[in-house]
Amino acid sequence: MIDWNSIEAADCAVPADRPMEELVRGLSHALADPDPLIRDGAAYSVLSAWIDRGVIDEPRRLALGDEMAARFSDREIQARTFAPLVLDMLVGKGDFRADWVAAFERWYPSERDLRGHDEKLGWLHAVAHGADLLGRFGGHPEVAPVRMLDLAAARLTAHTDHVFDQLEDDRLATAIARILTRSDMSERDATTWLEPVGTCFGADRIRTPVPAHLTNCLRTLRMLYVFADRGVRPNAASAPQALHHHEAVKAHLAAVLDLIVKR
Secondary structure, eight states: OOOHHHHHHTTTOOOTTSOHHHHHHHHHHHTTOSOHHHHTTHHHHHHHHHHHHTOSOHHHHHHHHHHHHHHTTOSSHHHHHHHHHHHHHHHHHTOOOHHHHHHHHHHGGGOOOOOSEETTTEEOOHHHHHHHHHHHHHTOTTSOHHHHHHHHHHHHHSOOSOOOOTTHHHHHHHHHHHHTTOSSOOHHHHHGGGHHHHHHHHTSOOOSSOOHHHHHHHHHHHHHHHHHHHOBOSSTTSOOBOOTTHHHHHHHHHHHHHHHHOO
């Protein structure tokens, strides 16, 4: 058995007595383990370091990405929700396959287990982890930003009885805002994705208690309005960047929010 804690403690140095194929396979299995101390501990840190440092070569990274894309249909929730984290690392490194985007599109709005944290499984974070990958794909030159904005709308309008927790609405709003900083979008591109959101929620009469999926939508769009007004950080170390067509985005957000709440 591979001791990931020892490897992490050694500044993620590659063990000389283990072939890389075995190490990558072990990391992949660890990132789907139901034990949160295994899945979300040293193995995650080691994989992140090895991808960032180029320890894992490109063919193995691409194979790992294919495995993560396939994992979106896994029966285990923790396997599905940690797959986007690995893909986010890989795409951030410069790896990309169109099939990964398609697999993510099929999974993200259809995932029904939206728990942020589980007492036994630990962090699951389907919405937040998916949002991080949404933002990553949305900033990739080979992915049309409108495609990811439409996917965000699909996630927002998907019915659920679970109210986003652990700041998942903020993570989703951040991802959308980062996509909207792209300068290769028309004003229509930057706002049309909001139309199905308004159509979906504007058609229903608000009742109390407010349905979970409506609460999720309102919280996400309100946070997005703040980003449209003040800008969003491309990453934690950066200064806020303005959203492209931010005045039009703000106007459309206000119109959709008004449609939802004033009835």
